[in-house]
Every structure is written in structure tokens, then in C-alpha cells.
Amino acid sequence: MVQVKILADLKNDYQSEAQKAVADVKSRTQKPGQFLNWIGFLPKNQIENIDNIYNLAQEAKKDGSNELAILGIGGSRHTTEALINMIGMEDKVHFYSSVDPISFNKFAKKLEGKEDKVKFLVVSKSGGTLETTVAYQNAKELVKTKTPNRKFEEAFVAMTDKNPEKSNLRKLVENGEIKLSGFVHDDVGGRFSIFDDATIFTLAFVGVKKEDTIKMLEASLKAQNEFLNDDVNKNDALKLAVFNVNARQEGKIKHFVEYFGDEFSGTTLWEKQLKNESLKANISTDTNIGPGYLHYNAESDLDKNNKDSFFTFVSVKQQDKYANAVLKGVISAYSNQHPVSTIELDDLSLSSIARFIELKHFETLYTGNILRQLKNDITPSDVALNEVLQPNVEIYKKEVKKALAQ
Structure with missing residues (x-):
């Protein structure tokens, strides 16, 4: 229902780190204060x-x-x-x-x-x-x-x-x-x-x-079980996380997720929040709706001096020759210059959407976890993972409260 492809040569499969990330998440699910009750x-x-x-x-x-x-x-x-x-x-x-x-x-x-x-x-x-x-x-x-x-x-x-x-x-x-x-x-x-x-x-x-x-909820549970598999080759969420980590380790700090289709206009805001609150400044995520964004971003994206970006293209499978030609051409142009991954939904049934949502949840969780492991930043078992917290949001909220009190 949801197909993932990595169109880049990865220097490291991070299998060991991936296994530890999955084990870490599994050990915390359904425990108070871990903010993982969305799993199961x-x-x-x-x-x-x-x-x-x-x-x-x-x-x-x-x-x-x-x-x-x-x-x-x-x-x-x-x-x-x-x-x-x-x-x-x-x-x-x-x-x-x-x-x-x-x-x-x-x-x-x-x-x-x-x-x-x-x-x-x-x-x-x-x-x-x-x-x-x-x-x-x-x-x-x-x-x-x-x-x-x-x-x-x-x-x-x-x-x-x-x-x-x-x-x-x-x-x-x-x-x-x-x-x-x-x-x-x-x-x-x-x-x-x-x-x-x-x-x-x-x-x-x-x-x-x-x-x-x-x-939809049953499809969510099924997808969660699959994304708790610690084999990178059998877990699409881990594949995307390993892709993200490889790009970041090569100095790519800007992740652009390009959604093709107006049906994703709300999803762009959700993914931006999901990724930026979870990954903080480790990777800066931006999202766009294609093909319109090409007329204001492609010039910068495909500039030969752009060395700090990587891309994921999200679309729904369809038979329209114009839509397919645009998507195929864009992916070809971008993958010739940048690390690229693709996500294709078979359809927009609630079951496909549920799998896609869980794919994004776990991709985000594992990306942050593996990046922290590479820095030897290990979260104690009695403390919630950094990827599910948002302490920095409180900084601006405190200043707003001060301003209101004046």
C-alpha cells in the first residue's frame, strides 16, 4: 500500500544502531512518562x-x-x-x-x-x-x-x-x-x-x-508491528531513517519533503511539525506541494552550489501521463545531484493513509535515535526520548507570559 525507494548510494547501513533504536523504543512503550502511548x-x-x-x-x-x-x-x-x-x-x-x-x-x-x-x-x-x-x-x-x-x-x-x-x-x-x-x-x-x-x-x-x-486503526496497528522489526531490509521506516542519517553524516542538514498533490496540503504542516519538534536542529525539515513549488524552489535546489540538501518525494500512484512525466523528470533531475528517497501510496484509502502515518512516526523516531547514538547521547530508561519532547517550545511561551503580564 505504501512503497519506499532509496535512490542514493548509502555509505553505511547502520544496522547495529538501527537494532538498538528499535530495542530502545520497544522497551519504553506503554510506560508512563515516555510519551509513546500512540504505539499500541x-x-x-x-x-x-x-x-x-x-x-x-x-x-x-x-x-x-x-x-x-x-x-x-x-x-x-x-x-x-x-x-x-x-x-x-x-x-x-x-x-x-x-x-x-x-x-x-x-x-x-x-x-x-x-x-x-x-x-x-x-x-x-x-x-x-x-x-x-x-x-x-x-x-x-x-x-x-x-x-x-x-x-x-x-x-x-x-x-x-x-x-x-x-x-x-x-x-x-x-x-x-x-x-x-x-x-x-x-x-x-x-x-x-x-x-x-x-x-x-x-x-x-x-x-x-x-x-x-x-x-484504519487496524491498519495502524499492523504497520506499527512491522515498523518495530529491527531488520533495516524489512522495515521501511528504518530504511528512511538510515537514508536520513547517511545524508546528515555527509553534511546535508536541510531535508525537503516534496508532496505531489493538493490532497497533501495539510500533511505538509503536520510533517514539518513532526520532524522539526522531534529532530530539533539536527536536521531542518521543510515541506512543499508540487509541482507548484518547482517554480520558486528548483532554481535554488538544483544550483550546483547547493551542497547541504537532501530530498524525499511523496506521491499517490496514478495513470496520468502528465503527472507521471513531471514526477519522473523531477526525481531524475534531483537524484542526479542530491540524495533522494521516494514514498508512493497505492491509493488514499484510510488503510493506506494509516500505514503512511505510522511510517512517518517511526521514521522520525528512529532518525533522531540513531543520530544521538552516533554522538553517544544515550537517553536513560527513566527519561523520555528527546524525539517525543519539545522543551524549546516553552522558551517562547514563557516570554509571551511575561509580555502579557506587563
Whole structure:
């Protein structure tokens, strides 16, 4: 369903490091504080609770709501957005992450005339994320102004921590300000949370059949088992990680992931977050949508002085001669000058998408792990892997809090 090819001569297969990386991940799964509950636990849990999530979506639509507006930032947005765009349901779901009035007015304009048919989904693990909190306050005013006869508590659905002591948003649910809610599960991490309640709820809301969602989650579990194989030759996620590490060891620090097809417009943002939060400054990842990006990037990409870049091309298998000719020509030109890998999805079925998502999850995890091994940077077993943490994000958040206090 998803084919990986490495179009570069690799100097090292890093088999020993790959085996250690897999063993390290396996030893940490489903342990508190490791932020690896997306492996095994989450898809299994969602299958077991699928009826509850689908019933929640049906309850949310009882008032006639037929569109969804998701208020969230980072993984709370990009995970769901990636999946919704890949299955072609983006017309039914709106996303908002900004804080400024101009952006919110533009967002509200999209909902004009149908505010009473829009359900707002507020997604935040802590329930205190600044951008999401501001968005919720603005959305409340919009509901009060545009739909004064609507029951306010029914206009919103919350996805947050189950514990009100850890989430201000959960407190609003318990106080009755928001009627319906689901969970952001513990030890998953935003960028790895694509199969958490917010996305499954969204799939149910836009009309994806329950049995298809179950097949997606089953495909996720199957892919996870395959990507926990420690043989590089049998594990596509390890193949991509070894490709990335070889490129980095040759001085290539910029990884460009070029997606061919507008269906990947949300995926580009998700992968950028996934890679840059996980790999930090070790490898800088950028993403684009092709073929449009060629008319502003190819001149730089194919300059003979470009010595610090490597590329991955992602596409869906198709029979169109023009699309295939462009992709074939581009890959040929780039692979003549740079290390190149390719990922081809057979189709955009939920099962293929699930495998692709897990491929990206594990590729990212293993890339960072192997790079750290080469620096003799070994994470103690009682500390979460650097690839699932994001301590540097807190730096700007602290400065924002200081600015607000002034």
C-alpha cells in the first residue's frame, strides 16, 4: 500500500544502531512518562471505544450542525487537518489557530450565514493553551452575536485531559459551559496524536463509516508491528531513517519533503511539525506541494552550489501521463545531484493513509535515535526520548507570559 525507494548510494547501513533504536523504543512503550502511548495503546483503545466516539458525533449533530470548526494549534490541529485533507473532506471542516482579530474576522467570514449549522471543536490537552483559549473566547462572542437563540453549551465540543485539575477546559465541561466532550489521552504527544479522539470524532462527524475507521486503526496497528522489526531490509521506516542519517553524516542538514498533490496540503504542516519538534536542529525539515513549488524552489535546489540538501518525494500512484512525466523528470533531475528517497501510496484509502502515518512516526523516531547514538547521547530508561519532547517550545511561551503580564 505504501512503497519506499532509496535512490542514493548509502555509505553505511547502520544496522547495529538501527537494532538498538528499535530495542530502545520497544522497551519504553506503554510506560508512563515516555510519551509513546500512540504505539499500541491508542489505536487499540480507539477500536474499543469507537461506539462512544461515534455516538458523541451523532449527539453533536442532533441540533442540525453539519460543519465543524476546529479551534486548536500544533498537533491539536495539524494531525486532524492532514487526515481530513487526504480523504477530501476539507470543505466540511474549518481550522483556526491564530490570535489576532483580523485573522478571526476572516475565519468568521467563512462561517457567515451558517453559524447555526457549525459545531465548534475546542482541542487542548491542558485546556490553557493561549491561542486556543483566545480562539474559544472569540468563538463564544460569535455564537452569542450571530445565533442568540442557540443553546450556548451545545455549540461547542471539548477535547482535553480527563482530569479537571490538569485542564481548564475540562472544568468548563464539568461546570456545564460545554455539554459534550472527549479526551486527549495521556503520554501521546500532540504531533503523534493523529488517532486520538479529536480526529476520530471528526471522521465520524463528516460521515466516514465506522467500519472504515476501524479498518484504519487496524491498519495502524499492523504497520506499527512491522515498523518495530529491527531488520533495516524489512522495515521501511528504518530504511528512511538510515537514508536520513547517511545524508546528515555527509553534511546535508536541510531535508525537503516534496508532496505531489493538493490532497497533501495539510500533511505538509503536520510533517514539518513532526520532524522539526522531534529532530530539533539536527536536521531542518521543510515541506512543499508540487509541482507548484518547482517554480520558486528548483532554481535554488538544483544550483550546483547547493551542497547541504537532501530530498524525499511523496506521491499517490496514478495513470496520468502528465503527472507521471513531471514526477519522473523531477526525481531524475534531483537524484542526479542530491540524495533522494521516494514514498508512493497505492491509493488514499484510510488503510493506506494509516500505514503512511505510522511510517512517518517511526521514521522520525528512529532518525533522531540513531543520530544521538552516533554522538553517544544515550537517553536513560527513566527519561523520555528527546524525539517525543519539545522543551524549546516553552522558551517562547514563557516570554509571551511575561509580555502579557506587563
